Amino acid sequence: MVTLLSLWQPFSFIILIISTIFLILIYKWYSNSMLTAINNRSPPSPPKLPIIGNLHQLGLYPHRSLQTLARRHGPLMLLHLGSVPVLIVSSAELAKQIMKTHDITFSDRPKLTAFDKLLYNCKDVASAPYGEYWRQAKSIGVLHLLSSKRVQSFRVVREEETKSMVENIEKFCLSSSSVNLSQIFTKLTNDVVCRVALGRKYDDGEDGKKFKKLLGDFVELLGTFYVGDYIPQLSWLSFVNGVDAKMKKVAKEFDEFLEKVIDEHVDDYQNRVNGGHDCVGNEDYKDFTDILVHAQMENLLGVAIDRVSIKAIILDMFAAGSDTTSTALEWALTELLRHPKIMHKLQTEIRSIAGSKTFIAEDDLEAMVYLKAVIKETLRLHPPIPLLVPRASRAKVEIDGYEILPGYQVYINAWAIGRDPISWERPEEFDPDRFLRSDVDYKGHDFQLIPFGAGRRGCPGILFAMAENEIALANLVHRFDWGLPGGASVENLDIAETTGLTIHRKFPLVAVPSLYNPLC
Structure with missing residues (x-):
């Protein structure tokens, strides 16, 4: 006979287990709190909750929430995201200490699940831990793939794809139809990156649709919060909500795709060799995969590079070179539409x-000083990755009088620094003219403007990204005059943001182009 006691007994055992786990977690939280309290040289820290620490204070838009917290606690804060101590940097001066004065101390990367699962156990340049492998991988990128000479060699790709974009938009002018510019920019940057990295575009037919979805899922998952990274006891949640399975699926599909791409390039290389072509040097090799495969076969790099490393380095181009560039273009044209006088001034210069x-x-771009100022101002207000890819401290160090311990994660809030009134007059205004009166640049020497980071871990693809931004934006505002659908007022243009690693517009940018004829 089933009694109430017999029903209760299994539940009481479960409750006992849950209670025990809870008490252990409380004890760990209390112990960590006591250790933090003992170390009274720690940076200021907002109050935290058991287990989750300060996670609840991040909100949907962490760059904005952290700016608000920094105003209260200072530009150097210590948060606890679950069990992980995280340093938040929100001023140019402190960013300089992290990325220049103590750059080598903060040159490591934290081990994050998304990087591990999607980037071949961090075999790429961006997420690899600091050490010999990272130095070798970065030298390959800087010297062989993203040098000034190499970026210039891809000029024809940028010009052809930009011209294709312009011709596509021209079709809408005939019927005065509106254009989804967010889609246009995504296609442009994906096509450029595919041609440069893989040798051809992947945008046609069913395969094109699959690749577009795969790339979208990949970028989205890179910015997904994996709770187990900060609260290991809750790692199981990523299995329940499907994130873990989706990461494995996307990683597997991208790996299969890249395997086919590399096989095609290896076959092409062998055909060249068998055909008696001279394969010394790599100037005849037109895309990144060509260069890497050829260099591996001929041992031209001076360091060993295997197939996994080739795939990981190529993936970096998609992780850092497509989504961020389209985002910058999206926000640049958004701000120009919102500020017609600035749009007119830019068009006057270009035309x-x-x-x-x-x-x-x-x-033609070199002489376009105001164009460069507009792009700088866009990157100041809308850095594509507002919280730069996190660093990790490798040793104990003192920053601004505070003791920073080994193993701290470090997030630099480039978005907040770009809007800091200490560094900028009228920081919330879109005013490209400020850069006509200033030598401040985005190349990592001026820490009030760091959309690409700085120091050893700065983005090596700055030249590549800016070359595409400049030619695309110049042609958009030269060839077309722009308005909003239905003659809507610019004040009604929504500027809400998405969530995630890269901050897009929440709603696609839709505008109406009208063709400009320079002969009229």
Whole structure:
């Protein structure tokens, strides 16, 4: 006979287990709290809750929430995200200490599940831990893939894809139809990156749709919060909500895709060799995969590079080179639509330099000073990755009088630094003219403007990204005049943001182009 006691007994055992786990977690939280209290040289820290620490204070838009907390606790804060101590940096001066003065101390990366599962156990450049492998991988990127000479060699790709974008938009002018510019920018940057990294575009037919979805899932998962990284006891949640399975699926599909790409390039290399072509040097090899496969076969790099490393380095191009560039273009045109006088000033500069030309080539860009100022101002207000890829401290160090221990994660809030009134006058205003009166640049020497980071861990692809930003934006505002659908007022243009690693517009940017004729 089933009694109430017999029903209760299994539940009482479960409750006992749960209670024991809870008490252990409380004890650990209390112990960590006591250790933090003892170390009275720690940076200021907002109050935290048991188990989750300060996770509840991040909100949907961590860059904004952290800016608010920094105003209360200071530009150097110590948060506890679950069991992990995390340093938040929100001023140019402190960013300089992290990325220049003590750069080598903060040159490591934390081990994060998304990087581990999606980037071949961190075999790429961006997420690899500091050490000999990272130095070798970065030297490959800097010297062989993203040097000034190499970026210039891809000029024809940028110009052809930008011209294709312009011709596509021209079709909408005939019917005065609106254009989804967010989609246009995504296609442009994906096509450029595919041609540069893989040798051809993957945008046609069913395979094109699959690749587009795969790339979208990949970028989205890179920015997914994996709770087990901060509260290991809750790692199981990622199995329950499907995140773990989705990461494995995307990683497997991307690996299979890259295997086919590399096989094609290896076959091409062998055909060249068998055909008697001279394969010494790599100037005839047109894309990153060509360069890497050829260098591996000929042992030209001076360091060993295996197939996994090739795939991981190529993946970095998609992780850092496509989504961020399209985001920058999206926000640049958003701000120009919101500020018609600035749009007119930019068009005047570009059209006066272009003369009767209908297409802006890269040779024309050097003289476009205001264009460069507009892009800088866009990156100041809308850095594509507002919280730079996290660093990790390798040793105990003193920052601004506070003791920072080994193993701390470090997030630099580039978004908050770009809006810091200490560094900028009228920081919330979109005012490109400020850069006509200033030498501040985004290359990692001026820490009030760090959309690409700085120091050893700064983005090596700055030249590549800016080359595409400049030629695309110049042609968009030269070839077309722009308005909003239905004659809507610019004040009604929504500027809400998405969530995630890269901050897009929440709603696609839709505008109406009208063709500009330079001969009229």
